[in-house]
Amino acid sequence: MEKIILSRDNIEKNREKILEAYAVPSKSSNKLPTPTKKQRKLLGMGRDRGTATAKYIRIAPRKVRVVANLIKGKSLDDAYAILTYTPKAASPVIAKVLKSAEANAVNNFDLSRDKLYVADCISNPGPVLKRYIPRARGSASSIKKRTSHVTVVLKERV
Secondary structure, three states: OOOOOOOHHHHHHOHHHHHHHHHOOOOHHHOOOOOOHHHHHHHOOOOOEEEEEEEEEOOOHHHHHHHHHHHOOOEHHHHHHHHHOOOOOHHHHHHHHHHHHHHHHHHHHOOOHHHEEEEEEEEEEEEEEEEEEEOHHHOEEEEEEEEEEEEEEEEEOO
């Protein structure tokens, strides 16, 4: 496999060939260069999915992860039904992000709403707010108020 140069002219000439090379999983010794945002746009990479992110949510990531794992791999309507009837604090937050990801997929990338499913739902930790509570004999204990970043990725079923 020859070296791939990601210049604008080369991308326009050899678009299909470059996309084929990136589609095949590569060995760690023969990795392709990571394309920049501009190069990804020229190649049309990432146009098969709709994503949305909610940042700095004041719920701990492990609590959000419980709800996020319920909807992974489910169709869009099933995911909405699960979130509606799950009595957790993270449910309305994930429902809002799911609605935004759906709008991004349908409006920006012209994906069919009926074929969409939740490909991935991730809860990453955000910054931790540190607070203190007074304890016995003049001491203090720390309280960590954790935040999370929630990302939902929707793809079309083939």
